[in-house]
Amino acid sequence: MCGIVGYVGVSDGSTILLEGLKRLEYRGYDSAGIAMIGADQKVKIVRSRGKIAVLQEKLKSDPVFGKIGIAHTRWATHGKPSDENAHPHRSGPFVVVHNGIIENYADVKLQLEKEGFSFASETDTEVIVKLAEREWRRGKSYYTSIVDTLRQLRGSYAVVFLNQEHPEELIAARKESPLILGVGEEACYLASDVPAILPYTNAIVYLEDGDVVRLSRDGYTVESLDGKRQERTPVRIDWNPVMAEKAGYKHFMLKEIHEQPHAIIDTVRGALDLNRRRVSLDDLNLTDADVKQIDKIVLVACGTSYHACLVGKYIIERLCRLPVEVDLGSEFRYRQPLLNHRTLLMAVSQSGETADTRAALQEGMDQKASCKTIVNVVGSSLARMADGVIYTHAGPEIGVASTKAFTSQVAALYLFGLYCSSALGHISQDQLGRHIQELVELPHKMEETLSNSDTIMRWAKRYMHAQDFLYLGRGILYPIALEGALKLKEISYIHAEGYAAGEMKHGPIALIDESMPVVVLVQQGLLYEKMLSNIQEVKARGGQVLALVEEHPDDKLGAQDQQLVLPRTSEWLAPILFAIPLQLLAYQIAVLRGTDVDQPRNLAKSVTVE
Ligand code: G6P
Numbered sequence: 001m002c003g004i005v006g007y008v009g010v011s012d013g014s015t016i017l018l019e020g021l022k023r024l025e026y027r028g029y030d031s032a033g034i035a036m037i038g039a040d041q042k043v044k045i046v047r048s049r050g051k052i053a054v055l056q057e058k059l060k061s062d063p064v065f066g067k068i069g070i071a072h073t074r075w076a077t078h079g080k081p082s083d084e085n086a087h088p089h090r091s092g093p094f095v096v097v098h099n100g101i102i103e104n105y106a107d108v109k110l111q112l113e114k115e116g117f118s119f120a121s122e123t124d125t126e127v128i129v130k131l132a133e134r135e136w137r138r139g140k141s142y143y144t145s146i147v148d149t150l151r152q153l154r155g156s157y158a159v160v161f162l163n164q165e166h167p168e169e170l171i172a173a174r175k176e177s178p179l180i181l182g183v184g185e186e187a188c189y190l191a192s193d194v195p196a197i198l199p200y201t202n203a204i205v206y207l208e209d210g211d212v213v214r215l216s217r218d219g220y221t222v223e224s225l226d227g228k229r230q231e232r233t234p235v236r237i238d239w240n241p242v243m244a245e246k247a248g249y250k251h252f253m254l255k256e257i258h259e260q261p262h263a264i265i266d267t268v269r270g271a272l273d274l275n276r277r278r279v280s281l282d283d284l285n286l287t288d289a290d291v292k293q294i295d296k297i298v299l300v301a302c303g304t305s306y307h308a309c310l311v312g313k314y315i316i317e318r319l320c321r322l323p324v325e326v327d328l329g330s331e332f333r334y335r336q337p338l339l340n341h342r343t344l345l346m347a348v349s350q351s352g353e354t355a356d357t358r359a360a361l362q363e364g365m366d367q368k369a370s371c372k373t374i375v376n377v378v379g380s381s382l383a384r385m386a387d388g389v390i391y392t393h394a395g396p397e398i399g400v401a402s403t404k405a406f407t408s409q410v411a412a413l414y415l416f417g418l419y420c421s422s423a424l425g426h427i428s429q430d431q432l433g434r435h436i437q438e439l440v441e442l443p444h445k446m447e448e449t450l451s452n453s454d455t456i457m458r459w460a461k462r463y464m465h466a467q468d469f470l471y472l473g474r475g476i477l478y479p480i481a482l483e484g485a486l487k488l489k490e491i492s493y494i495h496a497e498g499y500a501a502g503e504m505k506h507g508p509i510a511l512i513d514e515s516m517p518v519v520v521l522v523q524q525g526l527l528y529e530k531m532l533s534n535i536q537e538v539k540a541r542g543g544q545v546l547a548l549v550e551e552h553p554d555d556k557l558g559a560q561d562q563q564l565v566l567p568r569t570s571e572w573l574a575p576i577l578f579a580i581p582l583q584l585l586a587y588q589i590a591v592l593r594g595t596d597v598d599q600p601r602n603l604a605k606s607v608t609v610e
Contacts, residue, residue: 002027002073002074002075002098002192003026003191003193004098004099005020005024005196005197006160006170006215007068008068008216009067009187010067013036014036014063014066014069017070018034018052018056018059020191021072021196023193023195023196023398024196025073025599026252026598027075027099028073029075029599031076032048032052032086033074034046034071035071035162036064036068036162037069038065039065041164041167043162043164045088047083047086049082049086051599068167068168069162070095070096070097070160070190077101077124078101078105078123079123089120089123091133092136092137093165094162095129095161095163096161097159098125099178100157100175101155101610103155105124105155108127108152108153124155131149132145135148135149142171143214146171147227151225153175157174157176158174158175160179169214172207172215173213174209174211175209176355178193178353178381178606180193180205180207181234183201183219183220187217189201190213194396195398198244202236202238202240203235208384212224212225237379239396243395251587251591253403254587256397256403257450257584259394259395261447263393263405264407264442266394266395267392267415270282270393271390272440274436274440277436278432279418279432284372284390287423291419293341294342294370295323296323296324296342296343297316297322298324298327298339298343298344298369299313299325299327300328300329300345301329302329302356302357304350304405305348305357306348307482307486308348308406309326309346309413310479311480312416312417313326315413315476329347329354332356333356333359339367340368343369346374347371347373347386349373349376350377350394350405351605352377352381353382353606354606356607358382358385370387371385373388374390374413374416375390375391375392376394390416391412392412398605400599401491401586401597403487406579418432418435438569441569442573442577446577452564455563456564456584456588460585461592463589464492464592466494468495469485469488469496470499471496472500472501472504473501474523474531475527476523477523478500479575480578480582483579484496487583487587488582488585490600490603491586491587491590492593493595501530509541513543517544517546518545520547521548522547522548523574524568548566548578548582550566566578566581
């Protein structure tokens with residue numbers, strides 16, 4: 001949701017702000033704007049409906065320059081995408097950009113209108129800047145006006161203020177919306193996410209909820225809303241700027257699909273002790289004795305991360321013989337879940353900022369559960385809230401539709417299952433060794449799967465005009481059917497449903513006819529023959545079967561005209577291999593249909609509002 005960038009330094013910041021915005025465009029892209037204080041000591045604002053490219057065009061004929069400024073890319077919550085609703089918003093000398101939702105904006109607006117203020121936009125954000133002006137008119141300083149404004153707001157915010165009368169200083173604050181500070185040579189940066197400022201610095205301060213920060217080119221100070229000084233020291237992060245670029249690929253999504261073998265290697269590398277055949281998860285902060293205390297595991301997430309949790313349930317229940325519940329963050333937080341100190345709650349998220357997932361973790365904390373997280377972004381909100389972390393080392397994921405984060409999450413959940421299983425004594429050293437070996441061999445099989453994309457291209461061409469798709473899987477591949485359908489919906493806008501193949505006859509079978517492509521995920525093993533029966537049911541009704549089949553010497557499915565054979569791996573890791581062709585299928589269809597793959601309509605990468 002919305003991306004923010006701020007700069008104060010000794011060079012012209014306009015390119016830095018625009019480049020930063022482009023790197024945050026995945027967070028929202030319905031309008032954008034920039035404000036800078038120029039050499040004339042005046043604030044100039046340029047805003048525009050549409051993507052950042054539209055703003056860039058506008059800036060060609062109406063440029064901004066300056067050594068201090070703020071910028072914003074928007075994902076609309078209050079007020080349609082328009083020039084007037086685009087940020088930055090201004091009132092008197094104050095200019096602001098905001099990410100979040102001000103829940104009491106209607107009351108505040110009414111009050112300010114009574115006092116004679118008038119509003120130029122439909123946004124909740126405009127009340128922030130009007131309030132600041134009101135406080136300032138009461139004789140307060142720049143800083144105190146802002147702090148007193150923040151005290152009157154309910155809801156979530158990451159905000160950055162620019163003030164014409166203080167051309168040397170930005171003031172920013174956060175509450176339940178992400179905001180990071182970057183420290184450079186004679187410069188400070190602000191951003192919603194690390195990739196925005198990665199080309200300039202990797203010294204990052206992760207601001208906390210309630211922090212108010214003043215920054216100038218000489219440095220920064222942080223206080224709480226009640227004026228207490230806060231120590232916030234920068235950490236060095238090991239991402240490099242190239243990781244947040246397309247590196248010759250047409251889209252970030254395609255690049256990220258191809259990065260998956262490496263993402264898996266990086267995720268499991270630190271946890272596997274090959275010589276001693278052990279899994280160690282040092283940041284998880286969970287001893288063997290702690291594991292023995294657990295009587296239930298709850299996995300919570302949203303979107304694609306939720307699908308990773310559904311896979312995780314199959315893995316953990318089987319390996320640990322512990323009950324595992326899986327819930328959506330948005331449902332969990334309101335259903336009064338039953339948790340206690342023997343529950344382990346694991347929040348799974350790429351960004352670590354998803355509002356509903358954070359609220360779910362908070363619920364676990366309130367009910368004294370042991371609260372852990374699997375997260376990709378170091379220092380993100382979830383990483384800081386939880387009392388233990390497993391990092392997926394997938395690197396920055398920019399494409400809105402998640403790919404490498406998903407497969408890395410499955411790998412991390414697998415590591416977690418192995419770790420707990422061994423703490424509980426459910427797995428012998430030899431068995432653990434075999435699991436570890438499968439993990440070590442997986443990246444190579446992923447490469448093989450990736451190199452075999454001709455069939456996918458043929459399917460994409462043949463079915464790019466289909467109105468509906470059905471994805472069928474059983475057992476541990478059922479969540480992959482859900483994920484395959486989600487990928488297609490997200491980026492190609494084709495309606496798709498994922499279904500447990502055994503459930504097909506209870507409803508979706510009515511949809512099947514000659515025009516319906518049905519993607520079937522066929523794993524060898526226990527459910528293999530049942531899946532074959534489901535395929536026959538589809539064929540009997542004229543459905544077009546597209547089969548992903550795990551390699552096996554006596555495969556009974558027989559040659560199908562539309563079949564892609566995948567390398568064999570363990571039952572637990574098959575979801576990772578099966579996910580890859582489904583990502584590629586969605587990608588190829590979207591490209592053929594000419595949709596905006598990396599920034600699909602109406603979606604945002606990081607959903608930091610409810
Ligand atoms: C958004 C994104 C999805 C993502 C979901 C959860 O909907 O578009 O790709 O899976 O949020 O995000 P998280 O960062 O918590 O994994």
